[in-house]
């Protein structure tokens with residue numbers, strides 16, 4: 001097991017593959033993929049240890065980025081992973097109906113994830129273990145001695161009655177170390193350089209109730225922002241960026257008429273391990289252009305603001 005010294009990725013992979021093989025024996029392992037770096041690195045590591053006895057489940061909760069489900073599923077298949085894509089947006093939106101409290105929202109999303117994955121896991125004969133890609137700050141923040149800061153939903157994963165063993169090879173690594181291990185496993189720098197994305201997805205960036213309509217607005221605004229960051233060569237200089245849909249309507253004028261439209265906040269931060277974060281000083285002209293594009297192209301958005309708050313005190317996600 002990794003002991004906290006400077007990571008040697010090759011050695012880590014060799015040790016992890018051996019440990020996973022020993023732990024799992026001849027069992028089948030179920031892994032919930034999120035589309036992110038952590039669960040993908042975990043999947044490739046476990047795949048290296050036990051091959052097709054790893055069954056991955058990738059759930060579309062309706063809270064992913066624009067076109068994310070199709071793109072990511074394709075990527076998983078190209079990596080040779082044994083993966084099943086499950087479209088379950090309706091179940092998530094039903095669970096989120098009327099939910100506005102951030103923690104209740106996380107719990108509703110987390111519980112639905114567990115239900116959907118458990119339904120799928122029960123269909124897999126011989127499944128006895130589950131693997132998960134939680135990394136160290138998530139585990140630490142979810143179990144702080146000052147109580148739960150945010151109940152990161154992906155710490156956990158299947159209901160107790162399934163009585164599965166737990167495979168967590170990245171448990172003691174920081175994010176940059178997870179990326180080093182991913183590179184050692186042959187994952188592309190384009191993929192490894194993707195910004196972290198929370199398990200509850202746009203659910204924690206859509207303040208107040210998450211309806212399909214509000215998530216659609218957020219997906220469109222977010223895609224304009226992220227595409228612009230990539231086009232301008234800014235994406236790789238940033239730890240994490242995204243759009244947030246605020247729970248207020250603001251006054252505007254469109255076609256000579258007064259209107260009340262949604263407000264979108266943009267956030268872009270740098271960090272090492274997500275425990276602290278500083279705001280990126282994005283060029284003003286860039287922000288103005290993104291604002292113009294969003295209000296022109298996204299129906300229902302009339303105002304865009306840029307979040308200049310560091311963590312602490314402001315957490316990276318607004319909820």
Ligand code: XMP
Nearest residue numbers: 151152153196197198199200274315316317
């Ligand atoms: P905060 O908002 O706590 O975020 O500053 C720190 C890092 O954790 C991510 N995050 C989450 N990831 N489930 C996740 O899988 C969650 O509920 C969750 N909440 C925050 C966040 O995107 C950032 O990278």
